[in-house]
Amino acid sequence: MTREEIIRPENKVYSRPRLIDDNYMHYCPGCSHGVVHKLVAEVIEEMGLEEKAIGIAPVGCSVFAYNYIDCDWIEAAHGRAPALATAASRLNPDKVVFTYQGDGDLAAIGSAETIHACTRGENIVIIMINNGIYGMTGGQMSPCTILGAKTATSPYGRRSDLNGFPLKVSNVVALLDGTCYVTRQAVHTVQAVRKAKNALKKAFKNAIEKKGTSFVEVVGTCSSGWKLTPEKSNKWMEENMFVNYPLGDIKDTAAGLEEKTVEVKKS
Amino acid sequence: MKDNVKLMKGNEAIAMAAIRYGCDGYFGYPITPQSEVLETLEAQMPWETTGMVVLQAESEVASINMVYGGAATGKAVMTSSSSPGVSLMQEGISYLAASELPALIVNVMRGGPGLGTIHPSQSDYFQATKGGGHGDYHLIVLAPSTVQEMADFVSLGFDLAFKYRTPSMILADGVVGQMMEKVVLPEQRPRRTEEEIRRQCPWAVTGKDHGRTKRNIVTSLELDSAVMEKNNERFQRTYREIEKNEVRYEARYTEDADYLVVAFGSIARICMKAIEDARKEGVKVGLIRPITLWPFPYDAIREAAKNVKGILCVEINAGQMIEDVRLAVSDSVPVRHFGRMGGIVPNPNEILDALRRDFIDKPANAKED
Incomplete structure (x- = not known):
C-alpha cells in the first residue's frame, strides 16, 4: 500500500477541529489545556455556535486561549472573567458567553466574581481547569492544592494548619440557587474525554436555553508544576487529585434535586 | 421641552x-x-x-x-x-x-x-x-x-x-x-442598533457573525516588547490628539483682572461669589474654571496670568490642581493654594480672606516665602 493510497479522504478517521487554528501552542507536554481547548472548539463547531460564542480568557497558562480557539474573545484581568461574562451576556442576550479559567484565577482572586455570577444565575458557562497549582507563574500553591502537595510556596507540602484546606469550588457553587448544572470531569483517558465533551455540550445548551449558570470543572494535570512526566502526572492525578475531587455530576437541576428560595410574602 | x-x-x-x-x-x-x-x-x-x-x-x-x-x-x-x-x-x-x-x-x-x-x-x-x-x-x-x-x-x-x-x-x-x-434633560435618544455598533466599533467582540471571518480579540496583553512599545506610542498619540482638541474651561472677568482664581467643580461657583464681593470693593479678580481637568487648560491659564499679580488655587483638598497651575505659569506669577479638608466646603468669606492675606493686603515688595 502506497502513501497516496493511505491518505485518501475515505480513510480519514480524525482531524483537528476547524476552530483550532495553526498557532504554535505554548502548553507543556502532558498539559490538559490542549485537550480541553480541543473539546471547546469541537463543541462550538458541532453546536453551530461559531457566530454566537464569546470567550472570556483568564490570567494564567490559558491566558492565550484566544490565540488557539477561533471565536471572539475578551481577555480579562486576573479572576474577573465571570464579571466580564455577566455584562457581555446581559448586553448581548443572543450570544453564548463562556469563561475559561484555571483554579488559581477562579478560586482565589476571582472567588467573589465566581460566586456572585453563579448566585445571580447568569446564563453563561464557566469552565475551570483544576490542576491545583499556579502554572504560569512557576508552580505556586493555589486554593485547590491538595494537602501534602509540594509547590514553590509550600515546598514541604501543603499543611492545613499553615495554609488551610483545598477549596472545593464546584461543591460551593452547587449550593447556589443560580447554578443549573455543576459537574467535575477529567480528560486523562479516551472515556473521560468523551464524558467531558458531553458535559461541555450540556453546559452550552443550558446557556442557550437560559437555564442559569453551568459550571464545568475539569481536573487536569500540570506536569511542569508537579515536576512529573506526563504519564506519571496522570497516575498521580488519579491517586491523589480524584480522592479530593471525585469525578461526576454534582448538580443537574434538569435531572431533579433543587432547593428553592422563597420570596417575601406580600402584605 | x-x-x-x-x-x-x-x-x-x-x-x-x-x-x-x-x-x-x-x-x-x-x-x-x-x-x-x-x-x-x-x-x-x-x-x-x-x-x-x-x-x-x-x-x-x-x-x-x-x-x-x-x-x-x-x-x-x-x-x-x-x-x-x-x-x-x-x-x-x-x-x-x-x-x-x-x-x-x-x-x-x-x-x-x-x-x-x-x-x-x-x-x-x-x-x-x-x-x-x-x-x-x-x-x-x-x-x-x-x-x-x-x-x-x-x-x-x-x-x-x-x-x-x-x-x-x-x-x-x-x-x-x-x-x-x-x-x-436631553431628549431621549434611541440606543444604537447592533448594525450601528458593528459599523462604529468594527473591533467589538460581538461573536464572529455577519460574514466576519477574522476573530475579534480585546486584550491588553502583549509579551513582545517591540509590539508593546508600538501600542504605548499609539496610546500617547491619542492623548496628544485629545490635548490638542478637547481642552475646555470657563473664563470669567479675566480681561481686566489683577488677581486670578483657578477652581473647578462646585467650589468654582463659591469662588464666583467671593470674586463678586471683591469687585464690589474695587478689587479686580477673575476666574478660570477648568472643565476638562485632563487635558488641562495650561495655555488658557498662562494667557490669563500674563497681567495678574497673583493666582489663588481654591480646591476642596490639600492642594493638588495647584501643581498643574504652577506648571502653566512657571515662576512668572506667585501661586497660592486655599482649601479645606475633611469634608468641609469653604465659604466665600474664607476665600476672600485668603485672597487678601496672600495677595491684596500684601505689600508689593514683600518677600516671597
Missing part, C-alpha cells in the same frame, strides 16, 4: 441623562454620596423602555470589570462610585485604557484618605488626572459644577470616549452630586 425641565439632585441627573443618552448598561455598587445614581436607575426601570441593562454588582471591582466586558462588545456602558470605590476600580480602568475601550466612569468625590468622610471633597484630582492605576495612560476628566453639567457631561463623556476609544471620567464632588437644581 417643558417636560424636560426638572428639579433634581446631580446624582439623579446622571442617571436620567444616561437613560436618555441611550446608554446600554450601568453596573454599580452602593456608596455614599453617589448611591442615588443606582437607586434612580433601578426605580426608572429603563430595561422596560430603552432596553438598558442595570445591575447592582457585588463590588466596585466587579462593577468596573462588568464595564470592561460590556465595553468590549461595543456597548455604551458606565459605572459610578465615590472615592474609596473608585480606588478599587483603578486596575479595571487601567485595563480599559490599555484595551482602548470607550466607557464612562463617574466619581462623586468624598473626603479621604481611607474611609475618610462621606462629605464633599476634591481630593481625587491626582488619581483622576495623573493615571490612578498602573501604566502610562490618561482619562478624559470632566469636572461639572452644576446639576446641568452633571446631565450634559454624560453625553459629552460618552461621545469623547467613543471618538478617541478611551475611557472618560466625570469627576464630580459630593456637593454637585447631592445638591438639587433645575436641570434641562
Whole structure:
C-alpha cells in the first residue's frame, strides 16, 4: 500500500477541529489545556455556535486561549472573567458567553466574581481547569492544592494548619440557587474525554436555553508544576487529585434535586 | 421641552441623562454620596423602555470589570462610585485604557484618605488626572459644577470616549452630586442598533457573525516588547490628539483682572461669589474654571496670568490642581493654594480672606516665602 493510497479522504478517521487554528501552542507536554481547548472548539463547531460564542480568557497558562480557539474573545484581568461574562451576556442576550479559567484565577482572586455570577444565575458557562497549582507563574500553591502537595510556596507540602484546606469550588457553587448544572470531569483517558465533551455540550445548551449558570470543572494535570512526566502526572492525578475531587455530576437541576428560595410574602 | 425641565439632585441627573443618552448598561455598587445614581436607575426601570441593562454588582471591582466586558462588545456602558470605590476600580480602568475601550466612569468625590468622610471633597484630582492605576495612560476628566453639567457631561463623556476609544471620567464632588437644581434633560435618544455598533466599533467582540471571518480579540496583553512599545506610542498619540482638541474651561472677568482664581467643580461657583464681593470693593479678580481637568487648560491659564499679580488655587483638598497651575505659569506669577479638608466646603468669606492675606493686603515688595 502506497502513501497516496493511505491518505485518501475515505480513510480519514480524525482531524483537528476547524476552530483550532495553526498557532504554535505554548502548553507543556502532558498539559490538559490542549485537550480541553480541543473539546471547546469541537463543541462550538458541532453546536453551530461559531457566530454566537464569546470567550472570556483568564490570567494564567490559558491566558492565550484566544490565540488557539477561533471565536471572539475578551481577555480579562486576573479572576474577573465571570464579571466580564455577566455584562457581555446581559448586553448581548443572543450570544453564548463562556469563561475559561484555571483554579488559581477562579478560586482565589476571582472567588467573589465566581460566586456572585453563579448566585445571580447568569446564563453563561464557566469552565475551570483544576490542576491545583499556579502554572504560569512557576508552580505556586493555589486554593485547590491538595494537602501534602509540594509547590514553590509550600515546598514541604501543603499543611492545613499553615495554609488551610483545598477549596472545593464546584461543591460551593452547587449550593447556589443560580447554578443549573455543576459537574467535575477529567480528560486523562479516551472515556473521560468523551464524558467531558458531553458535559461541555450540556453546559452550552443550558446557556442557550437560559437555564442559569453551568459550571464545568475539569481536573487536569500540570506536569511542569508537579515536576512529573506526563504519564506519571496522570497516575498521580488519579491517586491523589480524584480522592479530593471525585469525578461526576454534582448538580443537574434538569435531572431533579433543587432547593428553592422563597420570596417575601406580600402584605 | 417643558417636560424636560426638572428639579433634581446631580446624582439623579446622571442617571436620567444616561437613560436618555441611550446608554446600554450601568453596573454599580452602593456608596455614599453617589448611591442615588443606582437607586434612580433601578426605580426608572429603563430595561422596560430603552432596553438598558442595570445591575447592582457585588463590588466596585466587579462593577468596573462588568464595564470592561460590556465595553468590549461595543456597548455604551458606565459605572459610578465615590472615592474609596473608585480606588478599587483603578486596575479595571487601567485595563480599559490599555484595551482602548470607550466607557464612562463617574466619581462623586468624598473626603479621604481611607474611609475618610462621606462629605464633599476634591481630593481625587491626582488619581483622576495623573493615571490612578498602573501604566502610562490618561482619562478624559470632566469636572461639572452644576446639576446641568452633571446631565450634559454624560453625553459629552460618552461621545469623547467613543471618538478617541478611551475611557472618560466625570469627576464630580459630593456637593454637585447631592445638591438639587433645575436641570434641562436631553431628549431621549434611541440606543444604537447592533448594525450601528458593528459599523462604529468594527473591533467589538460581538461573536464572529455577519460574514466576519477574522476573530475579534480585546486584550491588553502583549509579551513582545517591540509590539508593546508600538501600542504605548499609539496610546500617547491619542492623548496628544485629545490635548490638542478637547481642552475646555470657563473664563470669567479675566480681561481686566489683577488677581486670578483657578477652581473647578462646585467650589468654582463659591469662588464666583467671593470674586463678586471683591469687585464690589474695587478689587479686580477673575476666574478660570477648568472643565476638562485632563487635558488641562495650561495655555488658557498662562494667557490669563500674563497681567495678574497673583493666582489663588481654591480646591476642596490639600492642594493638588495647584501643581498643574504652577506648571502653566512657571515662576512668572506667585501661586497660592486655599482649601479645606475633611469634608468641609469653604465659604466665600474664607476665600476672600485668603485672597487678601496672600495677595491684596500684601505689600508689593514683600518677600516671597
